[in-house]
Amino acid sequence: MYTKALLIYNQAAGQGELEDLLKDIVPKLAPSIKEFTLYQTEKAGDTEALCVENGSKVDLILIMGGDGTVHECVNGLMQQAGRPIVGILPTGTCNDLSRSLNCSKIDDAVDAILAGNTTDIDIVSQNDRYFSNFSGIGLITEASKEIEESTKESFGKLGYIISAIRSLKEPTPFSYELTTNTGVKKSGEAVMILAMNGQYIGTVGLFNDVISLNDGILHMFIVKEAGATLLKNMYNQARTDEGWLDHPEQLEMLDVEQCSLITSPVLDIDSDGEKKDTTPVTYRVHEKALTFIHHQQ
Secondary structure, three states: EEEEEEEEEEEOOOOOOOOHHHHHHHHHHHHHHHEEEEEEEEOOHHHHHHHHHOOOOOOEEEEEHHHHHHHHHHHHHHHOOOOOOEEEEEEEOHHHHHHHHHOOOOOHHHHHHHHOOEEEEEEHHHHHHHHOEEEEEHHHHHHHHHHOOHHHHHHHHOHHHHHHHOOOOOOOEEEEEEEEEOOOOEEEEEEEOOOOOOOOOOEEOOOOOOOOOOOOEEEEEEEEOHHHHHHHHHHHHHHHHOOOOOOOOEEEEEEEEEEEEEEOOOEEHHHHOEEEEEEEEEEEEEEEEEEEEEOOO
């Protein structure tokens, strides 16, 4: 089915079960791949560099790792014209993009790869970088800093972002000015702004019924106050099947194709777990820019 495939795996993936995972996965995939290469990364940035180098040489890139490894892959492939199919073999804590692709379990991902099930998804540029799932400022960045790596896994399984937000007693408000390419302007004070392309943050699904990976829209969520109603709604999303209880007044939603965002003070940006950028920021949706394996439910 596939002529050439490259499997890139994070040596820290799988919590010590990496060897067993490879022994299980590779024999299942190999009969469908004529030329199958495995590459173990050694440091941050390796996945991005490998995707730049091999993007036009293979027809399938498999990423074994978490959201950070996927983020590197996306940024590597968006730098050049060669853009093969991407399959995620999820071994991270949250695996948020995999959840939107119905591939949060490795067995589902393998089945989808063998079946050749694909979907074209939007990718969003953030200044000079790219993201596939989300970008955020304010509480989201503060919350992620509160979590130590040693506790990340346990928090992740219960929605670690939500747990961290609940632990912050006094979130710091900031001023913002958001301008869309159609001339719409929003301004005021907020404690968090999320730019969502995917449906999950920290395993928590937010407005799954209105967000799609390939609708050509970036969904902006402006959180004006981290009050009890908002936390109750987010906690409900994380822990029950009841969905969003009610629309909190502290939350404003805006759909855009392109926009610029200025804040005072300048704020760090968390983009799929990468924190290398600061405001001001310009977002732009690149419709159906990459093809990913997805599991049909």
